Amino acid sequence: MTRSLHHRAIENLGTRIVSGELPAGHIMLAEKLEDELSVSRSVIREAVRVLQSLGLVETTKRVGIRVLPPSRWNPFDPQVIRWRLASDARGAQLRSLAELRSAVEPAAAELAAQNAPAPLRLELVDVAHAMRDAGNKGEVPRFLELDIQFHSLLLSGSGNEMFANLMGQVAETLTGRTVHGLMPDHPHEAALQWHVDVAEAIARGDASAAREASDKIMRRTMSQMSETWTEQPRVFIPVHR
Amino acid sequence: MTRSLHHRAIENLGTRIVSGELPAGHIMLAEKLEDELSVSRSVIREAVRVLQSLGLVETTKRVGIRVLPPSRWNPFDPQVIRWRLASDARGAQLRSLAELRSAVEPAAAELAAQNAPAPLRLELVDVAHAMRDAGNKGEVPRFLELDIQFHSLLLSGSGNEMFANLMGQVAETLTGRTVHGLMPDHPHEAALQWHVDVAEAIARGDASAAREASDKIMRRTMSQMSETWTEQPRVFIPVHR
DNA sequence: GAGTTTTGATGTCTGCACACATCGGTGTCA
DNA sequence: TGACACCGATGTGTGCAGACATCAAAACTC
Secondary structure, rough: OOOOOHHHHHHHHEEEEEOOOOOOOOOOOHHHHHHHHHOHHHHHHHHHHHHOOOOOOOOOOOOEEOOOHHOOOOOOHHHHHHHOOOOOOOOHHHHHHHHHHHHHHHHOOOOOHHHOOOOHHHHHHHHHHHHHHHHHHOOOOHHHHHHHHHHHHHHOOOOOOOHHHHHHHHHHHHHHHOOOOOOOOOOHHHHHHHHHHHHHHHHHHHHHHHHHHHHHHHHHHHHHHHHHOOOOOOOOOOOOO | OOOHHHHHHHHHHHHHHHHOOOOOOOOOOOHHHHHHHHOOHHHHHHHHHHHHHHOOOEEEEEOOEOOHHHHHHOOOHHHHHHHHOOOOHHHHHHHHHHHHHHHHHHHHHHHHHHHHHHHHHHHHHHHHHEEEEEEEHHHHHHHHHHHHHHHHOOOOOOOOOHHOHHHHHHHHHHHHHHHHHOOOOOOOOOHHHHHHHHHHHHHOOOHHHHHHHHHHHHHHHHHHHHHHHOOOOOOOOOOOO
């Protein structure tokens, strides 16, 4: 199952740039890329255009295609995130996503309590209960699935399309947690109850209670994960101008 | 100062899609676009590739270039945001950004208090004081400039590249506020002090105080703006699968 | 209605002309 | 002689035109 050629070119170059194999400032020539990847100019040009829109490269006449520093990359682009998760920066990317998530979810819970459509509220309660059951029984795969569904519903119910868009990335962090063995066999009982609390608060439209319970979940999650991150270097993006 | 042709093609199509002039499901043919925009095939193809990576269109053989629904768009892409701000959905976009910002900034303040480099902390304090002065004197343009700089420094100081990347969009919401006449001539005195509180808490590494003060600012900002948004329809992105 | 053929649009490749930033040589002036 | 401004050569991206390949929708056959 191989996508189009230009898609493969994007993958190839994107992966190598994000991994650091092609460092910032490195200059590539379109012609070189043609025979390196054994594709035609049009394929390279289309790929470069996409990478350009992601902030990974810039083109200059008479110079070539220049790799840009990480501070110029679009950190919200799903492809960039995927490439970073597949690179040495996986830990830093997971931390960034977790921090974003822990900031957004309580806000999303608050908004969902105010705005979510009724059916979504009911589904959220159902999922929270099913989640608690699966957690208590130690059914880890089913628990993970329900966990992802719960948080997806929560973000979606906020009615903020940016929050909702984080669903995909959230799934990554949750599954990534299990891969790293950060998920206990039996999820914390209090945490399970907090999920139910969030759902029920949203169901009855209690915004501050929803935020509060969601905040508890996030604080616990962050403190769980923060231990493994202390060695990840932080990058400070300079404020331009 | 006109950018490259493909850039203009991206602008043209992106604007028309986001504005709704080209609705979801609408099908375009590359050949039609060529003479409509009076450019060659390669220009159209490169533009379509970029729009594809933004989730605005998809291409299907034997069918053409299909416009995708808003739920498929990447809501974090700066171009998409800019196009939405220029469309009828400007209000909804500003609300989304403000909600995101009010969720992220207190978290960023907390992180900055823990991680920001020393020079940045000092600069933050300076800016906060200058901001208070400018605000008390009613120097609105200078205040706005400092306001943007303050929040940029804050997000940058978090050491989370996703937070830092929101700087540009934040500037939009702040300037957008003045355009909409939502900015009083004399900023609220308490709010000015809260900015100083945030900066000083970060300077002395008091994470919870920094979050608290930042949260006050955000809550006040949100309550100020929320009145003008009540009529903006919310869009709920369905959770796929 | 299942399988096959036709068809039409995107996907890929190539040769060419042009724009233009960079570099190096040339000329001028002190 | 040396410093500096000018200017043309060179190389690389940008844009154009046309050909063929591919492949899935649609039409057709049985």
